[in-house]
Structures are given as C-alpha cells and as structure tokens.
Amino acid sequence: MTTLDDLPLRSELKGRSPYGAPQLDVEVRLNTNENPYSLPEPVAEAVEQALAAVLRDLNRYPDREAEALRADLAAYLGAATGHDGLTGANLWAANGSNEVQQQLLQVFGGPGHLAMGFSPSYSMHEILAAGTGTQWHDAQRGADFALRPESASSLVRVYQPDIVFLCSPNNPTGTALDLEVIESVAREAPGVVVVDEAYGEFAREGTPSAVTLLPKYPRLIVTRTMSKAFAFAGVRLGYLAADPAVVQAVQLVRLPYHLSALTQAAARAALANSPLLLAQVEAIKTERDRIVAGLRALDLTVADSDANFVLFATPTRDQQATWQALLDRSVLVRDVGLPGWLRVTAGTHDETTWFLEAMAEVVADQRNAAPKETVTVGQEKSSDES
Known part of the structure; x- marks a missing residue:
C-alpha cells in the first residue's frame, strides 16, 4: 500500500500533518472558536x-x-x-x-x-x-x-x-x-x-x-x-x-x-441583516468576559481577550491532563501546544456555566493531587489553531 513516504512530496511538506482540531461528540464543544448560536x-x-x-x-x-x-x-x-x-x-x-x-x-x-x-x-x-x-x-x-x-x-x-x-x-x-x-x-x-x-x-x-x-x-x-x-x-x-x-x-x-x-x-x-447577527456578538462577549472573571476567581492566570475565546494557564504544567479532565466532564477545549496553557471558546450562557463548573472541579482535584506549579509564559511555539 502506498504511503506519504512513497510519494514525491516537496521537501517542505515532508513530515507535516494536516491542519485540524479534534471533532468529538461531547455536550459542550468549545475548541474551534465557532459562534455558538444558530442564525436568527x-x-x-x-x-x-x-x-x-x-x-x-x-x-x-x-x-x-x-x-x-x-x-x-x-x-x-x-x-x-x-x-x-x-x-x-x-x-x-x-x-x-x-x-x-x-x-x-x-x-x-x-x-x-x-x-x-x-x-x-x-x-x-x-x-x-x-x-x-x-x-x-x-x-x-x-x-x-x-x-x-x-x-x-x-x-x-x-x-x-x-x-x-x-x-x-x-x-x-x-x-x-x-x-x-x-x-x-x-x-x-x-x-x-x-x-x-x-x-x-x-x-x-x-x-x-x-x-x-x-x-x-x-x-x-x-x-x-x-x-x-x-x-x-x-x-x-x-x-x-x-x-x-x-x-x-x-x-x-x-x-x-x-x-x-x-x-x-x-x-x-x-x-x-448584520444588526441581528452583531447582537449575538454582544452576547458572546458577555460570556467571554464571564469566563475571564470565572477563571481568575479560581486563581488562574488568564490572558486579556478581544476575541471570542480565552487563553488560560492550567493548574499544573501538564495542560494535557487538564484537557483530558475537562473532556471526561464532556467539555472539549483546545490544546494549542503551549505547555501549561489551554484555550476555550466562549459559548452560550449554559455552555459557559458547564465549563466553569467543570473547571472548578478540575482545579480542586489537581491542586489536591500535587503542589501548585508556576507557569513561565510565552516561550514555546503554538501548534494548530482555528
């Protein structure tokens, strides 16, 4: 069977993987910065x-x-x-x-x-x-x-x-x-x-x-x-x-x-019909700000956001463990390849509530399991985002 290695790919494409984010069946999908609302x-x-x-x-x-x-x-x-x-x-x-x-x-x-x-x-x-x-x-x-x-x-x-x-x-x-x-x-x-x-x-x-x-x-x-x-x-x-x-x-x-x-x-x-659609933007911004405030109330470091998503430091350096713990609670967020950080999209009011409650449980579990670690920011290269 032919594989990528058998094909005459251009050198700059060799070893690369297709761009993409996980598409999983969960209750709260907050990993691809989609607008959570259907068209009015x-x-x-x-x-x-x-x-x-x-x-x-x-x-x-x-x-x-x-x-x-x-x-x-x-x-x-x-x-x-x-x-x-x-x-x-x-x-x-x-x-x-x-x-x-x-x-x-x-x-x-x-x-x-x-x-x-x-x-x-x-x-x-x-x-x-x-x-x-x-x-x-x-x-x-x-x-x-x-x-x-x-x-x-x-x-x-x-x-x-x-x-x-x-x-x-x-x-x-x-x-x-x-x-x-x-x-x-x-x-x-x-x-x-x-x-x-x-x-x-x-x-x-x-x-x-x-x-x-x-x-x-x-x-x-x-x-x-x-x-x-x-x-x-x-x-x-x-x-x-x-x-x-x-x-x-x-x-x-x-x-x-x-x-x-x-x-x-x-x-x-x-x-x-842009006024109707931009009214939804205001609702999303409200949920984004609610996420920022909620995560900071959990004593997590959170980047200021002008987007429909929030980047936040995880309780420990192992952001993959936090990602999995959230997934276990049916919440899908994005691991963007920055050790100690995850990204979450602002969802509906109910989705935001679900995420914040799940995050509070994860933070409590991880802090009880291990001493708090200090995250050094901005030195590692990001992977795929959308």
Missing part, C-alpha cells in the same frame, strides 16, 4: 430566499469578480470600522480568510520569498507559506505574549520579509494589537503587511481596527471573515480590505469563478 430565524429566512433566487441559474457561472458582494462588504466594513472611504474596489472575497491569505502568498510570496510571523500565533499562516513554497521565519513574542513596536520593527528590519503576518486579536492569546505596533511594522516592511482580523468584531470597546490605517499605508492588507461574528463558518466566506492595486494583484492568481453563486447570495443576505 429572520436571517435564516433571508438566506433561504436569496438561495432560492439563484437556484434556477446554477447552470451559469457566478459573477466572477463578486462585484455586488464586494460592494456590500465595503459598506459593512466601512460602517463597522469608521472608514467611510471604502468601496468595492478595496475589497476582495474568497472561500474563507485562509483562501484570501493563500492568494496573497501566491502573489507576494513563493520560492525565493520570505514570510514572517510572531508566535504564538495562528499556525495556519506558516502552513499556507509552506504550501506556496514560501520560506517562513518564526519570530517570537515576549514572555507575556505581547508584541511591542520597537522589537517588531527591528525584526522586520533584520529579516526584510516579503510578507509580514500580524494577528489582531491574536490567536491563540486573544489580545488585539495597538495600532502603533502595526504602524511600526508597516513603516519598516519592504513588502506587504497582512493584519488578520478574523475576530475583529469581538474586540473590547474602543479598540480600533487596522482598516483605519489603509489610506496611510498602501501595502497594508486587512483580512476578515464571516465565519465567527456572522455565524457563517459553514458558508466559508472571507475577505480582505486593501488598496485597489492589491485587489488587482490578487485577481492575477484567483481561480476562475472561485466563489459560487450560492456563497455570494448567502453572504449578501447575511450582510443585509
């Missing part, structure tokens, strides 16, 4: 009507450039971030923000080019770089998981990457970047700077988006997704905002008719 009924009905309207034209190719969808995205994002100058020419959409980022690597990366990120961060960026033959440099965040303007820009100055990836809010740590950090990198970078704002809608009050910096930096690119805030993970719709020249560059590598008519119709219907 009025939104579901609007999506159904939009899909019905295009069903009889599925023998024809969709709008290749998704112009109507891009205009709708520009209107939504401009209103959400306070950037009233966005138009469809500034927006590009694809099947999830991962495909958008892959297209950016196809355009600005590839063999002989360097991409850089600051770990612990979203591991898919490195995987996408490998898939496009782009060299990857893994810079490290500080011991407190922070990224500061001087250190970030100095590393860019040294390595001269063609693409810099920044996450804000960062995955898996959850905290948004100060705009000063993004500007310091944008000023120094010889190529493009990609700010991944997949969780931007969940940021705490007063947190500005990097979208506001686009007029000042023509090589700055902000990627977003409808998977999280819009409860659209099953639709797969991501997008970027950038200078129109960047959008034109991405069109050089996009596959023909890459966004189906069904995807475009569903996304436009959801955008037309």
Whole structure:
C-alpha cells in the first residue's frame, strides 16, 4: 500500500500533518472558536430566499469578480470600522480568510520569498507559506505574549520579509494589537503587511481596527471573515480590505469563478441583516468576559481577550491532563501546544456555566493531587489553531 513516504512530496511538506482540531461528540464543544448560536430565524429566512433566487441559474457561472458582494462588504466594513472611504474596489472575497491569505502568498510570496510571523500565533499562516513554497521565519513574542513596536520593527528590519503576518486579536492569546505596533511594522516592511482580523468584531470597546490605517499605508492588507461574528463558518466566506492595486494583484492568481453563486447570495443576505447577527456578538462577549472573571476567581492566570475565546494557564504544567479532565466532564477545549496553557471558546450562557463548573472541579482535584506549579509564559511555539 502506498504511503506519504512513497510519494514525491516537496521537501517542505515532508513530515507535516494536516491542519485540524479534534471533532468529538461531547455536550459542550468549545475548541474551534465557532459562534455558538444558530442564525436568527429572520436571517435564516433571508438566506433561504436569496438561495432560492439563484437556484434556477446554477447552470451559469457566478459573477466572477463578486462585484455586488464586494460592494456590500465595503459598506459593512466601512460602517463597522469608521472608514467611510471604502468601496468595492478595496475589497476582495474568497472561500474563507485562509483562501484570501493563500492568494496573497501566491502573489507576494513563493520560492525565493520570505514570510514572517510572531508566535504564538495562528499556525495556519506558516502552513499556507509552506504550501506556496514560501520560506517562513518564526519570530517570537515576549514572555507575556505581547508584541511591542520597537522589537517588531527591528525584526522586520533584520529579516526584510516579503510578507509580514500580524494577528489582531491574536490567536491563540486573544489580545488585539495597538495600532502603533502595526504602524511600526508597516513603516519598516519592504513588502506587504497582512493584519488578520478574523475576530475583529469581538474586540473590547474602543479598540480600533487596522482598516483605519489603509489610506496611510498602501501595502497594508486587512483580512476578515464571516465565519465567527456572522455565524457563517459553514458558508466559508472571507475577505480582505486593501488598496485597489492589491485587489488587482490578487485577481492575477484567483481561480476562475472561485466563489459560487450560492456563497455570494448567502453572504449578501447575511450582510443585509448584520444588526441581528452583531447582537449575538454582544452576547458572546458577555460570556467571554464571564469566563475571564470565572477563571481568575479560581486563581488562574488568564490572558486579556478581544476575541471570542480565552487563553488560560492550567493548574499544573501538564495542560494535557487538564484537557483530558475537562473532556471526561464532556467539555472539549483546545490544546494549542503551549505547555501549561489551554484555550476555550466562549459559548452560550449554559455552555459557559458547564465549563466553569467543570473547571472548578478540575482545579480542586489537581491542586489536591500535587503542589501548585508556576507557569513561565510565552516561550514555546503554538501548534494548530482555528
């Protein structure tokens, strides 16, 4: 039987494993940063009507450039971030923000080019770089998981990457970047700077988006997704905002008719009902803050979060034992590969209650079983996140 070792894989793909998180049948699934709420009924009905309207034209190719969808995205994002100058020419959409980022690597990366990120961060960026033959440099965040303007820009100055990836809010740590950090990198970078704002809608009050910096930096690119805030993970719709020249560059590598008519119709219907969906975001933020407060009440170290998830230190250095103890209580959280840390997604009120009660039991059991250990943060590299 043929195995991967028998195939002529590219060298940068040898020894790798497919990206993914465990999909287990549990009562409380809080490991993949999904929106815990179904679409509100009025939104579901609007999506159904939009899909019905295009069903009889599925023998024809969709709008290749998704112009109507891009205009709708520009209107939504401009209103959400306070950037009233966005138009469809500034927006590009694809099947999830991962495909958008892959297209950016196809355009600005590839063999002989360097991409850089600051770990612990979203591991898919490195995987996408490998898939496009782009060299990857893994810079490290500080011991407190922070990224500061001087250190970030100095590393860019040294390595001269063609693409810099920044996450804000960062995955898996959850905290948004100060705009000063993004500007310091944008000023120094010889190529493009990609700010991944997949969780931007969940940021705490007063947190500005990097979208506001686009007029000042023509090589700055902000990627977003409808998977999280819009409860659209099953639709797969991501997008970027950038200078129109960047959008034109991405069109050089996009596959023909890459966004189906069904995807475009569903996304436009959801955008037309964004206030209903964003009301759910406020409920999720309430549960996130409840998780932060609840875990700190258990005397655990918790990272500040601007996302729909929380990174927390486990009672002992063995985070796998805590992960298993929670699973034994039918709660699935994410082991992101940081010794002594786990990540939990904010769920519904009942799911949050279940998690916090289970966590209180686990903490009591583990502290009774062994002396408390001190966790040293931020030195190890993260594994897969989503």
